[in-house]
Amino acid sequence: QVQLQESGPGLVKPSETLSLTCTVSDFSITASYFWGWIRQPPGKGLEWIGNIYHSGTTLANPSLKSLFTLSMDTSKNQFSLRLASVTAADTAVYYCARRNGGGYFDFWGQGILVTVSS
């Protein structure tokens, strides 16, 4: 059973950089899957941020203006998300998930609430 766990700060100041890490257990991130980030502002719907493959290939949501950076540390079986110059609009629960070979997200982390506030 694949397990994913997000970690990172729960509070970030405006204009600073948000960094989140997803630790994957019981499954190697070097297997033939993409790994993704999705966020959900409080009381709102889901928004896909981007996917990363172990080769380093990344696919990002163009509507997010390339402010996100995705990376992977295969030695730690982790992948990460960085968002620069955060604003209050980036306040959300951030989820990491495994994108199955079929294209859908079949395993999700529990999510981490990140609040952007001074």
Next chain:
Amino acid sequence: AIQLTQSPSSLSASVGERVTITCRASPGIYGGLAWYQQKPGKSPKLLIYDASTLESGVPSRFSGSGFGTEFTLTISNLQPEDLATYYCQQFNIYPHTFGQGTRLEIE
């Protein structure tokens, strides 16, 4: 980007009833559509993929159908634990997009 529009935005039904949620895609897509269930305070859970394939472990009262521009999620014999928000998602065309969600309440 593919736009997904769900209807209704919310609905209320009684235990034992059958409910249907619609997801319309513009422009149309092939069968690359998934349905997720998100219970309050929890992460989304995959229910159906490829429009109609039930994920392992999901009760058979959930079913999906559709192709092209219109897809449906049907829940038969509604149970109290089905209280949740349901999302559709298309995954064949980047960027991935989600519907806005349908909140299901149990009367």
